[in-house]
Amino acid sequence: xxxxxxxxxxxxxxxxxxxxxxxxxxxxxxxxxxxxxxxxxxxxxxxxxxxxxxxxxxxxxxxxxxxxxxxxxxxxxxxxxxxxxxxxxxxxxxxxxxxxxxxxxxxxxxxxxxxxxxxxxxxxxxxxxxxxxxxxxxxxxxxxxxxxxxxxxxxxxxxxxxxxxxxxxxxxxxxxxxxxxxxxxxxxxxxxxxxxxxxxxxxxxxxxxxxxxxxxxxxxxxxxxxxxxxxxxxxxxxxxxxxxxxxxxxxxxxxxxxxxxxxxxxxxxxxxxxxxxxxxxxxxxxxxxxxxxxxxxxxxxxxxxxxxxxxxxxxxxxxxxxxxxxxxxxxxxxxxxxxxxxxxxxxxxxxxxxxxxxxxxxxxxxxxxxxxxxxxxxxxx
Amino acid sequence: xxxxxxxxxxxxxxxxxxxxxxxxxxxxxxxxxxxxxxxxxxxxxxxxxxxxxxxxxxxxxxxxxxxxxxxxxxxxxxxxxxxxxxxxxxxxxxxxxxxxxxxxxxxxxxxxxxxxxxxxxxxxxxxxxxxxxxxxxxxxxxxxxxxxxxxxxxxxxxxxxxxxxxxxxxxxxxxxxxxxxxxxx
Numbered sequence: 001x002x003x004x005x006x007x008x009x010x011x012x013x014x015x016x017x018x019x020x021x022x023x024x025x026x027x028x029x030x031x032x033x034x035x036x037x038x039x040x041x042x043x044x045x046x047x048x049x050x051x052x053x054x055x056x057x058x059x060x061x062x063x064x065x066x067x068x069x070x071x072x073x074x075x076x077x078x079x080x081x082x083x084x085x086x087x088x089x090x091x092x093x094x095x096x097x098x099x100x101x102x103x104x105x106x107x108x109x110x111x112x113x114x115x116x117x118x119x120x121x122x123x124x125x126x127x128x129x130x131x132x133x134x135x136x137x138x139x140x141x142x143x144x145x146x147x148x149x150x151x152x153x154x155x156x157x158x159x160x161x162x163x164x165x166x167x168x169x170x171x172x173x174x175x176x177x178x179x180x181x182x183x184x185x186x187x188x189x190x191x192x193x194x195x196x197x198x199x200x201x202x203x204x205x206x207x208x209x210x211x212x213x214x215x216x217x218x219x220x221x222x223x224x225x226x227x228x229x230x231x232x233x234x235x236x237x238x239x240x241x242x243x244x245x246x247x248x249x250x251x252x253x254x255x256x257x258x259x260x261x262x263x264x265x266x267x268x269x270x271x272x273x274x275x276x277x278x279x280x281x282x283x284x285x286x287x288x289x290x291x292x293x294x295x296x297x298x299x300x301x302x303x304x305x306x307x308x309x310x311x312x313x314x315x316x317x318x319x320x321x322x323x324x325x326x327x328x329x330x331x332x333x334x335x336x337x338x339x340x341x342x343x344x345x346x347x348x349x350x351x352x353x354x355x356x357x358x359x360x361x362x363x364x365x366x367x368x369x370x371x372x373x374x375x376x377x378x379x380x381x
Numbered sequence: 382x383x384x385x386x387x388x389x390x391x392x393x394x395x396x397x398x399x400x401x402x403x404x405x406x407x408x409x410x411x412x413x414x415x416x417x418x419x420x421x422x423x424x425x426x427x428x429x430x431x432x433x434x435x436x437x438x439x440x441x442x443x444x445x446x447x448x449x450x451x452x453x454x455x456x457x458x459x460x461x462x463x464x465x466x467x468x469x470x471x472x473x474x475x476x477x478x479x480x481x482x483x484x485x486x487x488x489x490x491x492x493x494x495x496x497x498x499x500x501x502x503x504x505x506x507x508x509x510x511x512x513x514x515x516x517x518x519x520x521x522x523x524x525x526x527x528x529x530x531x532x533x534x535x536x537x538x539x540x541x542x543x544x545x546x547x548x549x550x551x552x553x554x555x556x557x558x559x560x561x562x563x564x565x566x
Contacts, residue, residue: 138458138507139431141479231480235505238392238480238550245394250401255551301391304431359477 004085008046008078010097017049017073019056025075026285032329041091044328047075048176048183048338051317054293057285060306067316070181070345106177109160111381112152112347118315119147121367127312128363135359140308142235143299144354146317147370149378155344157182160380168265168376172336174324183319185341186376188262188269191294191323192335194287197278200256201244203296205229205236205356206270209372219268220261228360229270233259235358237272239295239302246290248276266376284327294337297321299356319343320352342377351377384422386411386440388430388458392505395549396428396456399556403564411440419443424452424564427459429547433508434458434465441466452540454563457506460543463534467519470511476528478504482552484526485533491522492537493562499526500559503552506545540566 015025025045032043052062053072080092090097119127124145131143161175161184172187190202206229208219223229237255244253253276262269278287298321299305325335343350353373355366383400385408387393393408400406407418411430419425425447427440434441437458444466447453455463461471481504487494500523510531514521519541523533534543542563548556 135479136473136477136507138433138473141431141505141507234480234482234503234550234552238395238503238505238547238552241551242390242392242394245398250398253395253398258551295391301389301431303389359479 004083007082007084008076008080009082010078010080010092010094011076012079013077015045015047015075016071017053017075019053019072022053022057022073023285026283029284029327029331032327041081042077042079042093044326045075045077046326047073048319048322048324049073049288049292050319050322051293054288054322055306055310057289057292058303060303060310062310062316065316066314067318068345068348070318070343073322074178106158107154107156109155109381110153115149115151115351115378115381117147117149121364124367125363128357128366130312131308131357132359134308135357140305141300142232142356142358143305143308144297144356145366145370146309146313146320146352146354147367148315148320149351149353149374151349151381152347153344153349153381154347155182155184155342155349157184157344160184160342163380164377168340170264170340174336181343181345183324183341183343184380185324185338187324187336187339187341188264189294189296189337189339190334191337192287192291192325192333194278194331194333196330196332198275199244199248199278199287200273200275201240201291201294202271202273203236203240203294204262204269204271205233205296207355207369207373208268208270210264210266210268214268216261216263216268219263223259223261223270228358231360232356232358233270233272235300236296237274239300240272240274243291243295243302244274244276247278247282247287249279252277267372284331284333287333292323292335293321294323297337297339297354317352318350321354340373340377342380349381382407382418382422383424383426384409384419385426385428386414386443386459387428388437388440390428390430390458392547392549393428395547396426399549399560400426402557403561411437414439414443419447422451424454427453427455427462429457429459429505432458433471434462437462448541449539452563452566453542455543456549457545457547460534460545461508461510463541463543464510464514464519467516469514469516469519471508472511473507474509474530477507479507480505480552483546485523485546486526488522488524490520490535491533492535493542493566494522501552501554502532502546502548503550504546505550509545542566
């Protein structure tokens with residue numbers, strides 16, 4: 001949130017998603033509208049769709065990969081929301097809402113082994129060369145290679161999240177603490193913001209590392225004068241325009257803000273905002289399948305690039321490049337792209353990062369860019 | 382009605398919105414063609430897409446079936462698809478243009494556009510037409526001002542047109558004008 005944080009709790013429902021119940025979930029969302037509670041703030045589902053589920057929703061098959069059997073998606077129905085702003089307000093549909101200070105003991109952060117990367121530079125180079133060949137053949141115009149850092153650890157997500165917010169607050173940050181897993185994220189990227197009949201997406205393409213000599217103005221001129229970054233960004237803008245055009249009324253899709261720079265603790269991002277007016281009678285599923293998984297974290301064109309990625313990646317992306325957010329009783333929603341995220345499950349923490357192979361990139365540079373992206377999260381341990 | 386054949390590209394729906402200014406547009410995947418609708422259309426458009434024309438034999442069949450009977454427009458891969466079926470060879474480029482804005486120029490061979498007129502256009506292509514290319518009917522009518530790569534074709538007799546660049550891209554300055562010319566041809 002812009003000016004603070006929303007904390008959701010007292011979940012009356014937890015839905016673990018898979019290919020077979022996803023349509024039921026979308027039906028359930030429609031029912032939210034009918035049983036609109038007096039407490040509008042809680043009449044929503046909040047949670048995430050994993051990468052594989054999003055692929056399957058658009059009929060892209062993911063071959064068998066190494067995975068930790070983490071659920072493909074989880075949504076919760078909260079009954080209490082605590083708004084942390086200058087003042088703290090609590091709204092709840094329950095009479096006895098949760099006592100925040102209950103004595104449940106959660107894990108402390110404990111590191112049992114150092115972070116290891118799943119693809120070393122040599123393997124990375126091989127994949128990079130394969131994808132560069134695919135680029136020259138025209139099978140893809142841009143593709144993102146995903147690498148993962150993993151360690152053995154338990155984490156205390158609450159303290160880790162606040163630590164992260166001190167160094168790397170971002171508009172799409174979130175944290176989930178459940179009994180058997182937790183997620184801590186400083187995602188910077190808004191994939192969908194739907195309010196009434198309007199929908200906005202804010203793709204990021206372009207990352208610049210911060211140094212002593214950079215500032216936001218210099219970053220802007222770097223992106224503007226860098227042909228590689230500009231072309232990569234252009235492609236994502238046209239791609240997101242097209243994704244929005246699938247679900248928006250004719251000639252309503254407009255670039256509301258083209259190519260601006262957002263500043264973070266360790267880096268700068270090159271961002272655009274695109275907006276459209278939704279067609280009538282769309283379902284939530286229509287909107288989600290048109291926009292997800294987010295183009296900027298996959299590459300372009302989407303279907304062909306997803307197929308190339310899925311054939312190459314031996315390890316499940318899990319929640320990485322999935323989407324976290326909420327859908328409420330008005331069928332409004334907001335989802336991010338799940339990047340810059342730590343997931344802890346079965347005693348292991350995982351951080352996935354990716355950077356784009358376009359025609360002018362080099363393997364070593366992209367490999368290093370991946371590390372820059374993971375660094376602020378690795379430093380939390 | 383305009384029948385837009387989508388080669389599963391991530392730019393197709395920009396094209397749909399652009400075309401919608403002139404007529405009803407029906408979009409389908411290249412492997413799910415609605416034979417009745419396509420038979421009733423006034424214009425068939427081949428979208429851009431990944432890969433090479435060889436990968437889309439269904440689209441080649443449609444081209445051959447409707448050539449001379451309906452107006453046809455090809456964009457990017459669609460442009461190459463037309464040339465491929467007109468004995469052109471589609472080859473890899475040394476320098477690749479993805480998300481690139483180029484200046485292109487209209488040649489004297491063009492009937493629709495004024496010779497020497499120039500446009501700034503968006504390009505997304507790894508492949509190009511191998512030249513020299515000779516055809517009595519399919520003429521190259523625009524070229525990139527820098528690299529001389531073929532950027533447009535016109536076949537006046539059969540009303541077949543194609544652009545290697547993307548008129549629907551935000552990088553193309555006169556996309557509406559360019560499409561309008563095709564629609565009124």
